[in-house]
Amino acid sequence: KNQVEQSPQSLIILEGKNCTLQCNYTVSPFSNLRWYKQDTGRGPVSLTIMTFSENTKSNGRYTATLDADTKQSSLHITASQLSDSASYICVVSAQAAGNKLTFGGGTRVLVKP
Amino acid sequence: NAGVTQTPKFQVLKTGQSMTLQCAQDMNHEYMSWYRQDPGMGLRLIHYSVGAGITDQGEVPNGYNVSRSTTEDFPLRLLSAAPSQTSVYFCASSFNTGELFFGEGSRLTVL
Numbered sequence: 001k002n003q004v005e006q007s008p009q010s011l012i013i014l015e016g017k018n019c020t021l022q023c024n025y026t027v028s029p030f031s032n033l034r035w036y037k038q039d040t041g042r043g044p045v046s047l048t049i050m051t052f053s054e055n056t057k058s059n060g061r062y063t064a065t066l067d068a069d070t071k072q073s074s075l076h077i078t079a080s081q082l083s084d085s086a087s088y089i090c091v092v093s094a095q096a097a098g099n100k101l102t103f104g105g106g107t108r109v110l111v112k113p
Numbered sequence: 114n115a116g117v118t119q120t121p122k123f124q125v126l127k128t129g130q131s132m133t134l135q136c137a138q139d140m141n142h143e144y145m146s147w148y149r150q151d152p153g154m155g156l157r158l159i160h161y162s163v164g165a166g167i168t169d170q171g172e173v174p175n176g177y178n179v180s181r182s183t184t185e186d187f188p189l190r191l192l193s194a195a196p197s198q199t200s201v202y203f204c205a206s207s208f209n210t211g212e213l214f215f216g217e218g219s220r221l222t223v224l
Contacts, residue, residue, distance in 0.1 A: 004155075034212065034213075036213075041217075041218070042217060042218070043117075043203055043205075043215030043216050043217050043218055044156075044203075044213070044215050045215070046212045046213070049212065089155070089156070091213075101158070101213075103155040103156045103157075104155055105153070105154060105155040106155060
């Protein structure tokens with residue numbers, strides 16, 4: 001069964017500090033992995049997409065990494081800001097009919113001043 | 114630039130009532146889908162459509178119906194609401210299997 005596990009479930013960091021979120025998956029055959037940011041009361045918005053051949057991709061202060069061998073991805077937030085307070089969702093796509101998506105449970109990040 | 118529009122944003126129903134959550138997108142996306150999001154759980158797929166006239170069941174389809182008569186619209190119908198359907202519902206669309214664009218969500222409470 002395809003699964004996506006995210007850790008930690010939640011974390012609190014001080015403004016200006018860095019943090020790293022983890023995503024482990026067992027989706028096969030792998031197509032791509034996306035990180036979404038979901039602000040409270042809003043719909044998720046895509047941050048990055050990683051394909052099999054990509055190791056690192058950045059979007060401003062967000063940097064995603066992918067290790068396709070160990071089936072792990074991370075999202076690193078640099079110099080956190082209050083606006084980074086949100087849930088971050090890892091979504092993995094399988095190379096199958098309809099490219100089925102498997103969602104992680106998300107990591108809730110709270111940035112405190 | 115409307116993107117994906119969901120209505121209503123909030124709804125309270127009594128057990129047994131029926132209702133329709135509306136979803137419209139103006140990006141000419143072929144793929145549209147409905148998810149529910151519950152505390153402590155990830156987004157779960159209810160129904161999806163890969164084009165007008167084509168719909169299929171997702172992970173948790175029981176108690177919900179959908180139709181796709183046009184590319185733009187993908188309504189979700191609750192036939193007989195139950196307290197277990199209290200949730201936040203998200204509609205999303207994409208080009209085939211690309212980036213999902215989500216609506217702002219519809220918060221449903223069933224008493």
